[in-house]
Amino acid sequence: MQFDPFVIPFNIGLYFILIYAVVRSIIWFRDLSRPDKLRLQRGFFGKAFGQSLKEIFLESLIHRKILRTNPRLGYMHMSLAFGWFLLILFGTIEADIFGEKHLNPPYKAIFFKFFNPGHGIGGFEAGYAFLMDLILLFILSGLFLAVIKRFTPKVVGMKKSTKLKSLDRVALTSLWLIFPSRLIAESLTSGEYGSGSFLTGTLGSWLASFLPAGELAYPFWWLYSLSLGTFFILLPVTRYLHIPAELFLIFMRNSGIRTGDKAGSYSEIQAHSCSSCGICIDQCQMNFSAGINNMQPAYLITAIRNNEDTSEIALNCLMCGRCDQKCPVGIEISAVRMIQRREVYTGPEFRNVWKGYFRLRNGDHTPKPNGHHVYDYLPETAGSEKTDILYFAGCMTHLTPAISRSMVKILDASGLKWSFLDKDGGACCGRPLMLAGNDKEARELINHTSEMIWKSGAHTLVTSCPICYKVFRESYYLDIEVLHHTQFIKNLIDEDLVRMNFLHKRVAYHTPCELGRGTLVYSEPKDVIRHVAILEETGYEDENSLCCGGSLGNIKISSRDRQKIAVDAAARLTSRNPEILITSCPLCKKTFSAATSTKVADISEIVAEAVIIPKTEKPPLKHSLPVAEAVNIF
């Protein structure tokens, strides 16, 4: 039995991390809801398993998504992860084939050179040694990039690197030491025995030419083992937990588990899967337009993991979802952030225990409903006349009357039977409250508005506001068709219910966050615009679209910073000098109107301008109610 005391730190670390992984996965599994447990079990024995393995290979090892977004950063992650994987894999095979016996303990593979110093001199052995050197070089090249990134993030194409806590620094140092110490230890041993391939052999013989290689090698083997051991022991309390956590995340996601509204195992695993790569920071307009650098997902998640108060930074976000699109790990960042927002009112659901090696659920202290209704003063909903199409402008559209006026014109021109649900003002759809984390109050408004909609008997609900649209689709229980007005107009065009003139104007289109990334309505607005005008690209298309800055999602940002984001976004969108900047959200329209000298219009306005009013027009008088001179409405 080959053994040397220097392998002890490695062994302690390795067995510690393996036991830890088992214990932690039991805790995570136990905390899953019953349906999620079933999902995971079904996923484990079904198709999801294969998918997960494939995804683990492509994302956890190759880092395909990062490679696509940023090739240099991707190479850095790939060479470290995939390289290390290869080194372990081929190292184990090496130890198995060339070692003294088969089925060795792991340390034999890791420290193979130490126990087989003369290995790799001729024939097949030399070829294998060449391969091992190549893999080591691959990893070292990535490490080289990582070291540079830490000091000058620009080299790997990052504007900013994440900040570290002190334990992360220790772990980072041990991680950085692992491969250089292996290189030097192997080289010195090879130098002494005249073995090794192009990297360790060459370096080794050169070092041995002026150094006592045999005596120096031993301390480096100790360093190698110590840095591995330290790294493994610190791994659970540092950001490097993302390496094992991501494997769990991939299995759970492929089994169909989603974040939901409350903190739980899945949101916990997501928080631990963040590698702090910082791609979200570069995507964030709060960063690149307003210079705010403390609230991005990477920081929020670090704060969650460190058990810090997240209320300020959780609320300081426009919720535009640009980061969700780009997260290479596929963390549902906005959903995780929403959980943190709700916790502002309920207190944190999880807390760190055992110096942060574990996180446990706090006792259930959800505030009991106090029976107090916030919106008692809302009027009873009157049963309106029965109709087919119901138009709901929403409160934001009431503040941009050019949009509702245009929609009235288009609806009248269509000849369909319709009615204006909130002509005289309605209640809010509830989404701003949801975004602020006030779910209970939002539910009261949702019930109120639902009642108004049910009583109309309509089969289609059309809204002008993407914020309302999203919430109608996701948080209301309406068994009628819900359309944003861009989709509705597209249908009118397809069914030839309205005719339009072509306006010959060069226009740009801004995809609102809530309509695009929020509800995946990308093509209909553009189709409608192409029907009436010349649509030009902006460079910020579809899921890459910008936030206008006016988002209701942020209740912390100053109006000055908001304006900076709006002006910057408007400037980017109008860089090719379109005649009109078109959007399909009243809030975007309002925000951009104050941020650019280019004319800003809603899609309905340009359609209303182009629409041909049919000759047999019915008088559109039915939608207005007489109003007394000065009425107290409530």
Next chain:
Amino acid sequence: MITGNVVVVGGGVAGMEVAGQLARSGCMVSLIEKESSAGGHIKEWHHLFPDRRNSMEVTDYLARQINHDNITLLTGTTIARMGYGKKVFTVDTENGKSISADAVVVATGFDLFRSERKEEYGYGIYDNVITSADLEVMFRNGEIKLTDGRRPEKIGIVHCVGSRDEKVGNIYCSKLCCITAVKQAMELKEHLSDARVYCFYMDMRMGGALYEETYRESQEKYGINFIRGKVSEVGETIDHKLIIKVEDTLVGRPLRMELDMIVLMAGMEMSKGGEQMAQIFGLKTGENRFFAAADHHYGSNESNVEALFFAGSCTAPMNITETISHARAAAAEVICYLRKAER
């Protein structure tokens, strides 16, 4: 007498006054105005608050001020570039002129808040939603009527349009709109004695000389109704009447009212011209985007650049009295500076 060349940027009340004062002290003044004639906003105004005298009396005075051999008035002119070196400014205009000066006075004034930006008030969307400036034009033409030619019977005046409004990015008070509203309400009653006039205000800021007296007179003598509350939105009925929605905060109830005409009291903002100057020459601006003077108390004419001074409402909202005083103070600063430079 002193000597020196001074460029005054902006031919409104402040620019004209400072040019006149400097010319009379012996300076050679180039007065640059982007419009086709000098006079500024006051040209468009009919009567002035609080005494409601004709604005022509002030414009005539200002015209006399700049009627001086030492003043070159350059209208239709904007500045392209400006440099400062060896105590001399080089001012290049867009139309290719180059002027050198020992000192520069920036009197770029204010722009009226573009009321279209407050789309919920329906300016540019509904007929009969007008601004305070539009109303002055009606007063000058001597006729207050709706777009269909009828006489309005119920008129609402909305205070704080673009002022004290974080949503449009202006948290400051424009200071003159309250008294303008009171003045215009009274004048509306004089034109249309049967009409009812309602002012929707957040606070009545009657801080100037004779303002409070005028406010009182408007209620006692003219029967103007003042309703405390910020207007949330304006809508329209089928017969093209306007509906205003507001919370009456004294009663604590939401209110909606049908009106024939709505007048928006547009606030004051840093002028576009001023913003360009700030950009061209790196002049400091404050949180409210107006120029930030070197000292709030005793240096309100001085800038962060040597030999460049501010005059008038490019530093903060000001009425005519204050603008003229501030312009004279700027002239005194310039003269003081040139004297020191001579020595």
